[in-house]
Amino acid sequence: RLTSGQVSFQLVPRINAAGRLGDGGLALRLLRQKEFSAALPLAQQLDQLNTERKQAENAIHSEARTQVLDMLTREPRASLVLYGQDWHPGIVGIVASRIVEEFYRPTIILCQDQGSLKGSGRSVREFDLHAGLCQTADSLSGFGGHRLAAGLRLPLENLARFRAEFENFVTQQLGTNPLSPSLTLECQLDFAQASNQTFLKELEMLQPFGPGNAEPVFASPALLVKDRSPLGRGGEHVRLRLQDEHSGLILTAKAWRMGQTLTSSMVGKRIRIAYTPRLDTYNGITSVDVGIKDWQPAS
Template identity: 35%
Template sequence: MRKYRWVRRPLPDPSAVATLMAAARYLPEPLARVLVARGITTVEAARAFFRPELDQLHDPFLMADMEAAARRLARAIEDREQVLVYGDYDVDGTTATALVTSFLKERGVPVRYFVPDRFRHGYGLTQKALEEALEAGTRLLIALDCGITAAEEAAYARARGVDLIICDHHTAGATLPEAVAVLDPKRPDCPYPFPELSGCAVAFKLVQATLQVLGESPEAAYRYLDLVALSTAADIVPLTGENRILMAEGLRHLRRSTRPGLQQLAARARWPLETLTMHGIVFGLAPRINAAGRLGDANRAVALLLAEDAATADKLAAELDAANRERQQIDRRTLEEAIVQAERQITARDDRHALVLYHPDWHLGVIGIVASRIVERFYRPTILLCAVDSILKGSARSIAGINIYEALRDCEDLLLQFGGHTYAAGLALEENRLEAFRERFNEAVGARMTPELLVPRLEIDALLDLHTLDERFWRLLQRFGPHGPENEEPLFMARDLEVVGEPKLVGGEGKHLKFYVRQRAHPDDPPCEVIGFGKERLLPAVQHSRRMGQPLALAFTLQENTWQGQTRLQLRLRDLKLQRVETPVGQ
């Protein structure tokens, strides 16, 4: 049974809680604490947070090389040059490819797009892919969501007489590729104020800047915000600053999108566009777009996003939906095999800080997904590897507090290549180095590991008295969205609760825990419904609390639940504890 450490999220300036409460007409202390915990300590910052608007976006020309990139792209538009748009095969890369391709097509530019095959070409900007993609007459190549470390490939393009613009958001190497422009807000020398944009958002910035060079309004780029929202949600970038603005506005564009591809994909996924949320993107649309590249040709995803009629869009959406179902079946088989390996490795030695799992026949397109699930289950940094043309290729996923990119860098001499960021990375190595790499990687993670990091944390935003919940509180809480990394749904803690009625397990397989609670100090209040998805293991504790009268403490988020035409607030359970007088909750 997984245990969690409950910790109160630290406040950078505790006095700011009272300041915000005094300045606002209605701001309960728990919500003021949520703001301050997110670094929002002034009234002006709170106003900007509650009203994310497009005029708060930064000037794209603050990004290093943007002037050169925009002028070169503007010249290609004016001279109707032949352009190749080269993207990555995930949601971020395919949305960026669709965005730039749409922009150029609308201006009469002879543009083609190309997304490499993860099996034939490998990841990113590769010479093998360029040899296939570049045609005679191509004058400009725009690499999207890749290319920041592609020095040799940039030289190859230059030798072919092709100008190169790189739009990336991954960590740069020691030297930058030689190109007309290298756009990447993570470049060490880039002064752009917000470094956490998705690759598609960097492409959006390039389009905005190019419009200005052409003498047009940069607001014309807003029509592509539906694509930016897809990428921002799917690529798990921090949902703060500009990303939160782009996500909020992008969701509005998505909900009224006229793109036939998105309409048909949403219909296949059974996530209506008009009510689409972050959750709908992450669990409905994104897996189907990603499936195109995981189990075949990712160019299908771009074609879907560019489709101009419903019939074409429906055919492509059906293909992606079928690919996603196949991907899910492969996921399940791979996960079962990976769990067996993981348990064996953990049992074999006490100092197993990280898991490196390998099967030659695992599918390259799903090992990243399965690595994430192994991390959820065993809570250790995990790498899954498979064999591709006698080379081991893999995906790495990490836990909070362990930078997996840095751990891989400690093993650089054993790897053919690697790249990524704090929590996710890709790598390749020769099979005869597998055991040496497994040991070195375990040591690299172990050097960064502490006992506390092996126990997942629940960061509590604020203590909440259920007696104070009302419609105004809920309306204000909704304005904290959209939620995502670094702006998660506020996690509350309620103490001194009594269980009302009989707790029960619900759902098809009885895996969801449902019960009712109320604050013991307010026995006349109506009870609050609690739902714990996949929390059947906690049923005995709830039954014990009810039987023995021992108070409960809950960690939960708040959500609306509509059933049979009635909507009510519901506590979505993350964890619970039986309270003990001698030990404060969360210690």
């Protein structure tokens, strides 16, 4: 049974990879196929494109992150406008999202495209990105988007001017002190409740989740870290086995891009997590999957 989560995290990235790196018609041809034998080689091509997309994304992210650290070392900044001449225009938006996730500042990433600069921006919930671009429109050739995401184009010679104007407007709106991201937690939810399939099926009825319909996030009681193993080729993600000592229940939890903070030294220690519980069915077997949004040591 196909879920909205599988669509969002498995199908959509592969469909989008065609347009980001090559020909969007490849995805269209796949979706129009009626026979498995004809669809399979197209799906394999999309899967390969998605692998190439992830490799390019990681390379651009590494370079963009280096720029950010250099900028913030030299002076405090309320916004981030980053530029790489050879960065891929179809991938910079994904990288902007990752930079916002880590540094929590409105972020625009630019690259060269057809003789000018083309870019994509992502914002924090406290700042209207489209309004910010309206205020700097004199420096731009064109732009479009909404409060949290936008695309833009500008002449290369306007980069410094645009960066200064955008930073000035963001500072006016948000102030000079860096913002901190926050999570809205519904309530405390122990593993006995999180394992209740009736409850989890009711949560599924709230799908699809997105910016206008956020997936519920719950606070856990103190949990014992029973085991830890890396996820991903570089070990940037983590899988934990966590025990709710009150009920004795042990659930498997995944933490994306938390490999450097949730280290192997956490085994045997107690933590509290902000998490989303979901039903996960694999090979006909249904289990509870815990997605970690944030964590802190248990007092």
